[in-house]
Amino acid sequence: MIEPxxxxxxPHEIPKEIDPRIxxxxxxxxxxxxxxxxxxxxxxxxxxxxxxxTRLGELxxxxxxxxxxxxxxxxxxxxLVIRTVHPVIPPHVEYSLTSLGHSLSExxxxxxxxxxxxxxEVARSRQEFRERSQRKPDFxxx
Amino acid sequence: MIEPxxxxxxPHEIPKEIDPRIxxxxxxxxxxxxxxxxxxxxxxxxxxxxxxxTRLGELxxxxxxxxxxxxxxxxxxxxLVIRTVHPVIPPHVEYSLTSLGHSLSExxxxxxxxxxxxxxEVARSRQEFRERSQRKPDFxxx
DNA sequence: TGGGTCACTCTCCAGGGGGTAAGTATAAAA
DNA sequence: TTTTATACTTACCCCCTGGAGAGTGACCCA
Numbered sequence: 001m002i003e004p005x006x007x008x009x010x011p012h013e014i015p016k017e018i019d020p021r022i023x024x025x026x027x028x029x030x031x032x033x034x035x036x037x038x039x040x041x042x043x044x045x046x047x048x049x050x051x052x053x054t055r056l057g058e059l060x061x062x063x064x065x066x067x068x069x070x071x072x073x074x075x076x077x078x079x080l081v082i083r084t085v086h087p088v089i090p091p092h093v094e095y096s097l098t099s100l101g102h103s104l105s106e107x108x109x110x111x112x113x114x115x116x117x118x119x120x121e122v123a124r125s126r127q128e129f130r131e132r133s134q135r136k137p138d139f140x141x142x
Numbered sequence: 143m144i145e146p147x148x149x150x151x152x153p154h155e156i157p158k159e160i161d162p163r164i165x166x167x168x169x170x171x172x173x174x175x176x177x178x179x180x181x182x183x184x185x186x187x188x189x190x191x192x193x194x195x196t197r198l199g200e201l202x203x204x205x206x207x208x209x210x211x212x213x214x215x216x217x218x219x220x221x222l223v224i225r226t227v228h229p230v231i232p233p234h235v236e237y238s239l240t241s242l243g244h245s246l247s248e249x250x251x252x253x254x255x256x257x258x259x260x261x262x263e264v265a266r267s268r269q270e271f272r273e274r275s276q277r278k279p280d281f282x283x284x
Numbered sequence: 285t286g287g288g289t290c291a292c293t294c295t296c297c298a299g300g301g302g303g304t305a306a307g308t309a310t311a312a313a314a
Numbered sequence: 315t316t317t318t319a320t321a322c323t324t325a326c327c328c329c330c331t332g333g334a335g336a337g338t339g340a341c342c343c344a
Contacts, residue, residue: 026254026257026258026261027182029261029264030181030254039172040169052290053291064334066294067332076271077267077271077272079264079266079271089289089339089342090290090291090340091290091340092290092291100260100267103260104253107253110248110250111176111252113249115171118171118245118246119168119171121221121242122220125220125221129221194320195320195322196319196321206302207321207323208302208304208323209301209302209303211321211322231310231312232310233310234320235321235322
């Protein structure tokens with residue numbers, strides 16, 4: 001079992017406390033999990049419960065079949081979604097979140113809310129940045 | 143100001159409540175923010191406070207100068223980091239998180255902890271998935 | 285016989301992400 | 315005078331991502 005780390009870590013506990021293996025593992029999960037489509041699929045399934053493949057493709061705006069399949073397969077492999085096949089013709093396949101999936105969705109809640117809450121601020125900042133960089137030559141020059 | 147949504151949203155509040163503009167905005171932020179390097183830079187700055195360019199490059203494992211610059215520029219534009227230039231030679235540039243940056247880092251805390259907490263579970267799930275898919279032909283065939 | 289349904293899978297291909305390495309500016313130090 | 319230090323920028327190039335679109339299998343229905 002991995003020992004929980006405080007977050008953000010206090011400066012004094014940084015140097016030796018982080019096992020590079022754990023660092024790598026967590027990074028790997030974060031990378032995969034923070035994938036664009038994964039997050040969007042997660043959200044849609046959280047909202048709509050059990051959804052069939054084609055419908056999911058409609059709900060996740062802009063996803064191609066290829067990417068949808070790939071993302072779902074990945075999420076299934078990670079234990080985030082359950083794939084339920086009804087052996088009929090034409091095929092009928094349903095996707096829904098596992099409890100692990102739900103828990104991840106909940107964890108993402110923070111980021112989601114952050115994005116909503118700070119949207120204006122980011123937009124404003126981008127605006128100012130654009131103006132600033134038009135006017136100002138920099139040192140060192142970029 | 144954007145009206146806060148409950149999360150996860152209750153089924154009955156889904157259909158009309160989500161303004162597609164807001165949906166798009168949030169998605170855009172999430173996409174950017176979920177960028178691999180952005181997250182890693184965020185983490186390093188949270189841990190180490192104020193850091194110079196070259197050092198940052200060492201701390202963010204595997205990043206190239208090009209990507210580091212790009213990521214930092216982006217984060218600066220979004221108001222997540224401050225870039226402080228000391229006009230000396232050789233150049234001395236320091237990066238640190240803004241309060242907005244800290245708040246995002248905090249929001250990601252949930253995901254970070256999730257990854258740590260559920261690592262074994264995900265690993266196990268992947269293992270099983272691999273075994274399962276070797277044995278089982280599927281319907282419909284993949 | 286032919287078309288429709290569903291959940292994929294496969295192939296082709298363009299665009300872009302991102303790596304590498306060299307270039308730049310400047311002054312102090314050796 | 316050459317080197318070094320620092321924070322970039324630029325050019326070149328390759329590989330991989332991921333989109334578009336067609337194909338597939340099995341059955342039902344007209």
